[in-house]
Amino acid sequence: MMRINLRLKERKLQLLMLIYMLMFVPIVSFLARNVPPGVVVQGIMASICLTVVVFVLTTFMSTRGLRIFYSGLLAITLIPGAVLLGYLLFAKVLLSDGSMAALFETNISESREFIVYYMNPWVTLGIALYILVPVIFIFKMKNIACHNIREHKKTFATCIMLLFLFCAVEPFAQRIYFVDFYRVFAEYKLRTLLEERAIESRMAQPFEVAVSEVEAPQTLVVVIGESLSRSHLSLYGYERDTNPLLSARRQSLKIYTDVVAPQVHTIPVMRSILTFADETHPEYLTSRPSLFELFNRAGYDTYLISNQPFEDGSSSYEPLLRMARHTLDLSSNDEPDGTLLPALQQALDNPARKLIVLHLMGSHSVYKFRYPQSFDRFSHPAIEINTIADQHKDDVETIIDEYDNSVLYNDFMIATILDLLQKKGGKTAMIYFSDHGEEVYDFRDFAGHAYEKTSTYMCDVPFIVWTSPQFDARRSDLIYNEKAPYSTTDILYSLSDIGGLRFEGFDSSRSIFSPQFAPRKRFVGDIPYDEISFGK
Numbered sequence: 001m002m003r004i005n006l007r008l009k010e011r012k013l014q015l016l017m018l019i020y021m022l023m024f025v026p027i028v029s030f031l032a033r034n035v036p037p038g039v040v041v042q043g044i045m046a047s048i049c050l051t052v053v054v055f056v057l058t059t060f061m062s063t064r065g066l067r068i069f070y071s072g073l074l075a076i077t078l079i080p081g082a083v084l085l086g087y088l089l090f091a092k093v094l095l096s097d098g099s100m101a102a103l104f105e106t107n108i109s110e111s112r113e114f115i116v117y118y119m120n121p122w123v124t125l126g127i128a129l130y131i132l133v134p135v136i137f138i139f140k141m142k143n144i145a146c147h148n149i150r151e152h153k154k155t156f157a158t159c160i161m162l163l164f165l166f167c168a169v170e171p172f173a174q175r176i177y178f179v180d181f182y183r184v185f186a187e188y189k190l191r192t193l194l195e196e197r198a199i200e201s202r203m204a205q206p207f208e209v210a211v212s213e214v215e216a217p218q219t220l221v222v223v224i225g226e227s228l229s230r231s232h233l234s235l236y237g238y239e240r241d242t243n244p245l246l247s248a249r250r251q252s253l254k255i256y257t258d259v260v261a262p263q264v265h266t267i268p269v270m271r272s273i274l275t276f277a278d279e280t281h282p283e284y285l286t287s288r289p290s291l292f293e294l295f296n297r298a299g300y301d302t303y304l305i306s307n308q309p310f311e312d313g314s315s316s317y318e319p320l321l322r323m324a325r326h327t328l329d330l331s332s333n334d335e336p337d338g339t340l341l342p343a344l345q346q347a348l349d350n351p352a353r354k355l356i357v358l359h360l361m362g363s364h365s366v367y368k369f370r371y372p373q374s375f376d377r378f379s380h381p382a383i384e385i386n387t388i389a390d391q392h393k394d395d396v397e398t399i400i401d402e403y404d405n406s407v408l409y410n411d412f413m414i415a416t417i418l419d420l421l422q423k424k425g426g427k428t429a430m431i432y433f434s435d436h437g438e439e440v441y442d443f444r445d446f447a448g449h450a451y452e453k454t455s456t457y458m459c460d461v462p463f464i465v466w467t468s469p470q471f472d473a474r475r476s477d478l479i480y481n482e483k484a485p486y487s488t489t490d491i492l493y494s495l496s497d498i499g500g501l502r503f504e505g506f507d508s509s510r511s512i513f514s515p516q517f518a519p520r521k522r523f524v525g526d527i528p529y530d531e532i533s534f535g536k
Contacts, residue, residue: 011059011144017070017137018055021077023047024130025084025177032094034452039175046166046175053162059147060156067138074134080181086127093452098525100181101188102265105315192316198286199319207289209297209503216298216500217471219348220355221430223417224273225410226266226308226362227449229437230257230462232407240378242407245415252466254480256512259463260522260529261436262489264449266308268525269435270317273491276505279523288505291357291492292323298501301352305343306359307331324357336371337361337413344417348424355499358417362410363438365448367402371409378404396441403440403447418466428468429498433488434461451525456532459524461488478513486512487522487529 026043029035054073061069083103087095095103149156166172166179173179230236234243235255246253262272262279271277274292277285292302304310304324309331310317321327326347333339337360347356361370380397414432421428439457440447449458465480478498490510496503497511508514522529 011055013137013140014058014066014070014144015055017134018051018058020137021073021081021134022051022054022176025081028085028088029094029177031092032088034093034096043175043177046172047177049162050166050176053159053166056155057159057163060149060152062146063141063144065146066144067141070134070138070141074138076182077178078131080178082127082130084177084181085130089126091446091448091450091453093450096452097180097184098263098268099265099451100184102267104185104188105267188316195286195316196319199290202286202289203293203323207293207297207503209289209294209501211298211300212500212502214474214500215477216353216427217429217498218353218427219421219424219429220300220495220499221344221358221417221421221428222355222495223358223360223414223430223432224270225360225432225434225462226364227436227438228363228407228410228434228462229439229442229457230259230434230460231437231442231457232404232440233411233462235464236462240404242404243411244408245411246464249415249418254465254467254482256463256465256482256484256486258483258485259433259461260485260487260524261434261459261461262487262523263525264436264451264454264458266435267315267317269488270315271320272489273435274317274320276492278489279526289503290320290323291495292320292325292355294492294496294501294503295355295499296323296325298499299353300499301325301350301354303347303354303356304328304359305330305340305347305356307333307335307337307340307361308359308364310359331361336369336409338372338416341416341420345420348420360410360413362434363403363406365438367399367406370406375405375409375412377408396445396447399447400440403438414464421466421468425470426468427471427474429471430466431464431495431498433463433491437461454524454527454532459529459532463488477515479515479517480513481517484512484517485519485522487520489523490520 023044026040026047029040029043030037032040058066058069084095087093166176173183232238232240232242234241235246235250236257241247261269263269271285275285275290276288277283289297292304295302302324303326304321305328306321307330310321310327310329328343330339330343340358340360344356344358347354363370378401380394380401418430421430436449437456437458437460438447438449439453439455442457443455446453463486467475475498490512493507493510494512496506497508497513508516509518510520511517524532
């Protein structure tokens, strides 16, 4: 290999372009607050080795071949580099594998809202320059003599083998940013395909679910919120009156004060709460029945009414949602959650025993799009913010106002749902909780949720239960300990309990409504909840 004349002076532009495309992201990874310096160094060293190998291979290419090769390399590295760089500039963290998988499931509408609302001019300029520089390099390439492969067979073969090693063999591949990006994408696609097949196969197998006619409610409503941190609810002590309607009926509600989400992103949370999968048994997602399958087998008429898209094939939990006997995706209306209420009323008119799951857009960013103009009530001069930089204090306060307005509208939604249930009467129960929380400049310069920056604000969620007098008269066996520490990863046990279901694998110690309930160690992703200190 050393006998090859690399002609560094003639190929200086090519070498600079390779260094830029293969090493720029690893080098700026030192800015990430969630990656140990040792891991960054490993990534840089792997990228250096890859750069050398690729550079030697390019000496066997003609000028036309070089332009084609570098254009292809740019196409391969452009998307991963722009995504990782943009997120690094925005959140000061590098995306983990789990967050990248969640990114692959983000629909076009959410992506557009995020880009328009959160990509400030400096981030946009940084990404634009990142893309423009290699394009200029390609156009400035000059004609350069190339080596003959036949004269350097061993060198060429060695480089090909090393290239395969770097791109296909762990741990090398995990340290090269764009290879790791496509590896996660391929694993995500393969996993979802195998899961869907496994779910279909399992559903064809018999599974007996018994239901107690005495214990089962006539109507069980489950409302799943979005991005709502209990720290912004006046029901939980927030200084602004974001829950005037629910506060007025506080005596009829069970308000749980120590409930945690199993993750800080919607997709892994939904995969968890719809199934028995948990941190120790992820295989239960496919090997055991899920929410709608259980209640279908118990004789319930099941509904899913959603203001979040689930019929476009973008989410790995969609097969679990489509098991409901009645599904309605109203996200295309592009309206606040009130668009669900007419469909809810129709479902309530069904005289059959039923489970109704409402999936709200809640307080999903962009917050100002989550409520009608009539709920634009909070004004930021009333807020005191001491931890945010003064130079963008007005922008921060405006975002907090918009978030609190979305919480206020959510209060209206839950209160309206309760009004409909009370008007319907009968044996009825409603459970409301948010998929995960949200950090809104609560103690640092950040708004949103990211597993790489997990804080208590992102995983502490409201959990509210309402039961009708007729239901309470039949279910004196249920316990409502509002201070019990709980994770919604176990919500399917609790829903089965309150729904009067019994089946093989039911564990009463994991139902928060059971006298046998036993608190377990809680996790947020792979992080023990007790180790999450931010915001405490």
